[in-house]
Structures are given as structure tokens and as C-alpha cells.
Amino acid sequence: MKSSLLEIIYLLASVTFIIGLKMMGNAKTARNGNLIGAVGMTLAILGTIFLYDGGHQVSTTTFVLIFGAIAIGTVIGWLTAVKVQMTKMPELVSLFNGMGGACAALIGLIEYPHAAETGMGMGGMLCIILGLIIGSVSFSGSIIAFMKLNGTLKKAIRLTAYNMINNVFLLALFAFGAYFLMAASVPVAAIYVLLLMSLLYGVLFTIPIGGADMPVVISLLNSFTGLAAATGGFLYDNQAMQTGGILVGSAGTLLTLAMCKAMNRPLSNVIFGAFGESAKSGSGSGSSIEGSIKDISISDSAILMNYAKKVIIVPGYGLAVAQAQHVIKELENLLEERGVTVKYAIHPVAGRMPGHMNVLLAESNVAYDKLVEMEDINPEFAQTDVVLVVGANDVVNPAAKTDPSSPIFGMPILDVENAQHIIVNKRSMNAGYAGIENELFYNPKTSMLFGDAKDALSKLVTELKTL
Amino acid sequence: MEQIITAIAEHRQLLYIIILSIFVGVEVIGNVPTVLHTPLMSGANAIHGVVIVGAIIVMLKTESSLGMVLGFLAVILGTLNVVGGFVVTDRMLEMFKKKK
Incomplete structure (x- = not known):
């Protein structure tokens, strides 16, 4: 009776995962979808605690420990998630993903000695080994991704023949994994070697990838963790884990590919592409850019925008870092009051994650219909008087269209150079995240407004008020 | 064969x-529109937290103290994934809702 009830709960949970994920694909239903998933998860967890039959009497201490662990995890997870700033969201997703991976790896680690002792079948052993490898890779990879986005780890490290080393290492990892399945008896301690190797591979896999590509990597690692969860599901013949895991595995893979498509780069290029190296040679050719940089003062910018008919704002990561989303809304209000049409041009990969800018600007109550996606806004630049680029760089770099040697060549960009005037707000002349020069800054129509986004925009707002 | x-x-x-x-x-x-990619990734992230069910099963089944310690750790990590994942996603989506 108890175990049948549990099976029904798992069935319900699986259905909530599917419906929840489906609803999350639409802006209107997304929030409820997330809640439905959470309810299903709670059911599955509570059901497992009270109805799972482990084959022996479970002591009260165990229950206390389980609830203790859940309480600790809930408090830490909840507090971190509630307190984090909107700009730090991508890192946090990566971190939580890593936790899931570590959880899957630990399950493998605990089950292995037991399985080796009882001579578990090939299938079960395969699940344990795969779960351990994938979970560990996902864990250490996510931690590296977290550190990269966080800025702790800045440079993409790429040795010569890096791909070769990585691939050989991956083969060795799988060969060692296969050894556990084939060999008659393996010393129990060897599982720790496998664990270390997997952790190391996660680091090797993620570390050469540039920070700008981290969202794609996180999405990929996300689907890895899904697979790791699924292997656990096969091990315990647990339907909720199976469906949840595979669902995230396949959905995550597709999402990864969709993100790559938004950047117009194949996935293999993200993972194996020597982005860092070509960027260096790219900046070498940067000296060939002709023209000079032109400064613009706050008051000139204000006048220019005040008498414009139409202003398009291009937000980038700089806006997020400076927390300038509220000031920019104020600027929008002021300009609109004076009859200026204001729109925001959202590049699919502006910021550090797709949708990052939408989330950020929605926080400061910018109307949804003012955020225009790239394909829709590009034809409008020609009829625009002033484009204000705030902390964006690579997404407005014409080299993506004109320079085949550029590492971002082929990425669709916002055609801001078609506008009458372009004002670029940047902290300095440093290159953007991709580490390459931007000839837009040397365009005769472009004026540079140097300074922190929040600071510069606040001054701009003050100036506009006096006009 | x-x-x-x-x-x-x-x-x-x-x-x-x-x-x-x-x-x-x-x-x-x-x-799915590009705008929703981030929340969706985050939502999927929360759902694979279902791996916590496995960690709980480990704790219910294990008879060794090492298993209990590692299982305890695994349940904490799994809970972080689940709770953090759902809460972060909700916060992101809350932003979308305010607009209208």
C-alpha cells in the first residue's frame, strides 16, 4: 500500500515537472509553472521520506538527520536566492547546478562500495559510475563557471594542444570507468581516483572557455546534471528521478543549442574554439582601425537627446554592473515627457545571459513593449536620431559583419551605426568581454561619454531637468 | 547478439x-522566446534537483556511518539545488510579471 502510494506520488511529480517546464516557456504562465514544479518536488521529497521502504526499520535518528539536512539546505538556499542581486543571478544558477551535480556524485560514491560487495549487475554499476562521473564533472565545471562569472577567475587558460589534452583525458576517464564495469574486482579506494579524475576533467573542460560563453556552458552543465539525476533514477528504479532527469537533460541540451544559435556559433566552436587566442590576434589587427575617438560632455549629450525625435537605448552588462537600471528608467521618463520616443534594443546575448537585460529593466518597471528584440529593432536604427549605448560593446561591434578574421565574425549585431548620432557610455577604452577592439568607437558619428553608467546617467538626468 | x-x-x-x-x-x-531562456534554464536547474530523492533514499537505506555522513551532505546539497533553484527562478519571473 505504502509503496503503491509512493509510485502514484512519483507519477504526479513527473507530470508537474513536464507541465511546469512547459508553462515556463510562456511569459504569462511562467511563474505559475515554476510553482507547479516546486509543489511536485515537495510531494516527491516528502513522499520518499515517509513512504520509501528501505528494507529495514529506519531509526528516528535517521529521520531527524534527514530533516536536519533539508532544513540546513533550505535556509542557506533560500537566503542566498532571496538576497542575491539581479546582476549576480547567472552565477547563482551555476552554483546551484553544481550542488545538484555534487549530490549525484555523492550518491554514486556511497552506493559503489555496497554494489561492489554484493556484486550488483552490470546495469546498476553502469548507473553508479556514470552518475559519479557526470555529477562530478558538472560540479567542478559549475564552480569554475561560477568563479569566471564572479570575476574571481578572469582569464581563459588555454595551453597549446589543449583540446588534444582534454580529449585524451576524457578518453582515459571513460576507459577507467569501463574498467570498473569489466574487472572482476576493483579496490574500493579506486573509486576516489575516478572521482578526482572526473572533478579534474570538469575543471579542464570549463577553464579554457571565455567568460562571454559561460551562459552556454552553464546550460550544458545543467543538462549534464539532469543526466546524472537520471542515472540515479535508473539505479533506484525511481520514476520521478528518471523523468525529471531526462527531461532536463534533453530540454537543457536544446536550450544550449538555442543559445548558440542566438550567437550564431556552433556549440563545438564554443567548447573547442580558441576564442581567447584569436581574440589576441584580433586586437593586433585593431591598430589598423582608422579615425579617432571623440569625447562628448554631459550637457552636449543632454541637448542632443532632448531635441531628438527618437532615442534607442542599447543596454549591456555595464548597465547591470553599475546598477543603473533605475536611473535609465528615469532618463526614459524625462525624455518621454518631452515627446521623445524611447525604445530599448535588446540583443539576444546582451549582458551575461539571454534575457538578462529584460529581467534587469523589468525590475525598474520599464514597459515590456519598450524592450525590442534585435530583429525587430534593427530596421528602426536608420530613422533614429540618437542611440545611447550603455555598457555594451561586442553586441554593437561592426567587425562581426565586416571582419572575417574577428572572433565574433558572424554573430548578428545591433546595427546602431545606421543612426544619426551614437553616444557610447563606457568606463574606459578597454575592450569588451570578447577582448577585441570596436571600430564603432572610431566612427565619425560616434561620441564617447566616459564614466560609470550610473554616475554618467544620473548627471545626464540632472542636466536634462535644467533644459 | x-x-x-x-x-x-x-x-x-x-x-x-x-x-x-x-x-x-x-x-x-x-x-521559447530568447527572453525566457535564462529563467527557463534556472527552472530546469531546479527540476534536476530531484536528485535529492536519491540522496534521501541513500540515507534511508544505508547502514554504515560513512554512508550516513555522505548522505547527510548529499541531502543538504540537493536541497540547496531545489530550494535555491525554485526561489531564484521565481524572483526572475516576478520581474516579468510586474510589467503589466
Whole structure:
């Protein structure tokens, strides 16, 4: 009776995962979808605690420990998630993903000695080994991704023949994994070697990838963790884990590919592409850019925008870092009051994650219909008087269209150079995240407004008020 | 050869689940606007937190103290994934809702 009830709960949970994920694909239903998933998860967890039959009497201490662990995890997870700033969201997703991976790896680690002792079948052993490898890779990879986005780890490290080393290492990892399945008896301690190797591979896999590509990597690692969860599901013949895991595995893979498509780069290029190296040679050719940089003062910018008919704002990561989303809304209000049409041009990969800018600007109550996606806004630049680029760089770099040697060549960009005037707000002349020069800054129509986004925009707002 | 065929036949239900889940996953994500990619990734992230169920099973089953310690750790990590994942996603989506 108890175990049948549990099976029904798992069935319900699986259905909530599917419906929840489906609803999350639409802006209107997304929030409820997330809640439905959470309810299903709670059911599955509570059901497992009270109805799972482990084959022996479970002591009260165990229950206390389980609830203790859940309480600790809930408090830490909840507090971190509630307190984090909107700009730090991508890192946090990566971190939580890593936790899931570590959880899957630990399950493998605990089950292995037991399985080796009882001579578990090939299938079960395969699940344990795969779960351990994938979970560990996902864990250490996510931690590296977290550190990269966080800025702790800045440079993409790429040795010569890096791909070769990585691939050989991956083969060795799988060969060692296969050894556990084939060999008659393996010393129990060897599982720790496998664990270390997997952790190391996660680091090797993620570390050469540039920070700008981290969202794609996180999405990929996300689907890895899904697979790791699924292997656990096969091990315990647990339907909720199976469906949840595979669902995230396949959905995550597709999402990864969709993100790559938004950047117009194949996935293999993200993972194996020597982005860092070509960027260096790219900046070498940067000296060939002709023209000079032109400064613009706050008051000139204000006048220019005040008498414009139409202003398009291009937000980038700089806006997020400076927390300038509220000031920019104020600027929008002021300009609109004076009859200026204001729109925001959202590049699919502006910021550090797709949708990052939408989330950020929605926080400061910018109307949804003012955020225009790239394909829709590009034809409008020609009829625009002033484009204000705030902390964006690579997404407005014409080299993506004109320079085949550029590492971002082929990425669709916002055609801001078609506008009458372009004002670029940047902290300095440093290159953007991709580490390459931007000839837009040397365009005769472009004026540079140097300074922190929040600071510069606040001054701009003050100036506009006096006009 | 015969072994492989029997193995497939024996595990056919499992194979059904795998194949159908893959299709459902692909179907569910298809045609999602770019804007929702981040929250969706975060939501999917929370859902694979279902791995916590495995960690709980470990704690219910294990008889060794090492298993208990590692299981305890695994449940904490799994809970972080689940709770953090859902709360972060909710916060992101809350932003979307305010607009209208």
C-alpha cells in the first residue's frame, strides 16, 4: 500500500515537472509553472521520506538527520536566492547546478562500495559510475563557471594542444570507468581516483572557455546534471528521478543549442574554439582601425537627446554592473515627457545571459513593449536620431559583419551605426568581454561619454531637468 | 547478439521512458522566446534537483556511518539545488510579471 502510494506520488511529480517546464516557456504562465514544479518536488521529497521502504526499520535518528539536512539546505538556499542581486543571478544558477551535480556524485560514491560487495549487475554499476562521473564533472565545471562569472577567475587558460589534452583525458576517464564495469574486482579506494579524475576533467573542460560563453556552458552543465539525476533514477528504479532527469537533460541540451544559435556559433566552436587566442590576434589587427575617438560632455549629450525625435537605448552588462537600471528608467521618463520616443534594443546575448537585460529593466518597471528584440529593432536604427549605448560593446561591434578574421565574425549585431548620432557610455577604452577592439568607437558619428553608467546617467538626468 | 536483444526486451519499459522523456523535453522547450531562456534554464536547474530523492533514499537505506555522513551532505546539497533553484527562478519571473 505504502509503496503503491509512493509510485502514484512519483507519477504526479513527473507530470508537474513536464507541465511546469512547459508553462515556463510562456511569459504569462511562467511563474505559475515554476510553482507547479516546486509543489511536485515537495510531494516527491516528502513522499520518499515517509513512504520509501528501505528494507529495514529506519531509526528516528535517521529521520531527524534527514530533516536536519533539508532544513540546513533550505535556509542557506533560500537566503542566498532571496538576497542575491539581479546582476549576480547567472552565477547563482551555476552554483546551484553544481550542488545538484555534487549530490549525484555523492550518491554514486556511497552506493559503489555496497554494489561492489554484493556484486550488483552490470546495469546498476553502469548507473553508479556514470552518475559519479557526470555529477562530478558538472560540479567542478559549475564552480569554475561560477568563479569566471564572479570575476574571481578572469582569464581563459588555454595551453597549446589543449583540446588534444582534454580529449585524451576524457578518453582515459571513460576507459577507467569501463574498467570498473569489466574487472572482476576493483579496490574500493579506486573509486576516489575516478572521482578526482572526473572533478579534474570538469575543471579542464570549463577553464579554457571565455567568460562571454559561460551562459552556454552553464546550460550544458545543467543538462549534464539532469543526466546524472537520471542515472540515479535508473539505479533506484525511481520514476520521478528518471523523468525529471531526462527531461532536463534533453530540454537543457536544446536550450544550449538555442543559445548558440542566438550567437550564431556552433556549440563545438564554443567548447573547442580558441576564442581567447584569436581574440589576441584580433586586437593586433585593431591598430589598423582608422579615425579617432571623440569625447562628448554631459550637457552636449543632454541637448542632443532632448531635441531628438527618437532615442534607442542599447543596454549591456555595464548597465547591470553599475546598477543603473533605475536611473535609465528615469532618463526614459524625462525624455518621454518631452515627446521623445524611447525604445530599448535588446540583443539576444546582451549582458551575461539571454534575457538578462529584460529581467534587469523589468525590475525598474520599464514597459515590456519598450524592450525590442534585435530583429525587430534593427530596421528602426536608420530613422533614429540618437542611440545611447550603455555598457555594451561586442553586441554593437561592426567587425562581426565586416571582419572575417574577428572572433565574433558572424554573430548578428545591433546595427546602431545606421543612426544619426551614437553616444557610447563606457568606463574606459578597454575592450569588451570578447577582448577585441570596436571600430564603432572610431566612427565619425560616434561620441564617447566616459564614466560609470550610473554616475554618467544620473548627471545626464540632472542636466536634462535644467533644459 | 541474443543477450543484447533479451536485455533490450527486458528493459523495454525503461527505454520507452527514456525515449518519450527526450521527446517531451524537446517539445517543451521548442519555440521559447530568447527572453525566457535564462529563467527557463534556472527552472530546469531546479527540476534536476530531484536528485535529492536519491540522496534521501541513500540515507534511508544505508547502514554504515560513512554512508550516513555522505548522505547527510548529499541531502543538504540537493536541497540547496531545489530550494535555491525554485526561489531564484521565481524572483526572475516576478520581474516579468510586474510589467503589466
